[in-house]
Amino acid sequence: MNPGDKDQIAASLAKVMAMMCVRNTGLEALHAGTVPATRTGDYSDVFVLDADGRRIPWSEVSHLDDDQMRDLMREIVNRLYTFHVNCDDPEFLHRADRWMTVAGKWDEPELDRKFLGGISYGSDNPGK
Template identity: 55%
Template sequence: MDDKGEQRIAAKIAKTMAMLCVRNTRLETLHEGRTPTTHTGDYSDVKVIDADGNEIPWTEVSRCNQDEMKALMKQVVNRIYTFHLKMEDPGLHELADRWSSDIARWDEPEIDEFFNLRNREPTKYMG
């Protein structure tokens, strides 16, 4: 298979995994709710007032707590694990086919530079 064919297949698998393993998870709960209005465009004009009356700039507010992040990561890992175990299962292929029209509208994936670095040390945030 040529490089273009491999890239096309890898893109479809990546989008399918993202849809089935990340979308419609606890991430959706974190995404729910109202988005604050910003006039600056960078949210520097938005603040959150916590229960103790502290004003926290929006850009410094954590959008999820440690328990929520742990639950999200556990669910995503379980879905990726199951995806790999069920890769040959016709039921998984049927499920992927049902979502294929949605992912067809997504942007094409790009190589993430994180994977191009040798001997990279894990960091708190790898983005």
């Protein structure tokens, strides 16, 4: 297999997995709702007033709590696991191909060097 084919397969797989395993999860609840207006374009003029009367800049507001993050990550991990376990099932592959018609219209992915740089190979404390 030539490198171009390998890259194209990886790109298609990344897009269909993002569509099937990440989109339409609890992430959609975070996306739902009213988007605040901003005149600066960077939301530096947007604040949240909480129940204790604190005026919190939008950039400092947590948009989900620890339980929501845990639930979202569990849902995504379960979907990724299900995807991998079923990737040799012809019916599943047929459905994945149908999802690819939508995901295929997305921008082509790019290699994320920041992600690679953030991974400590051989680290005793992954994620720390």
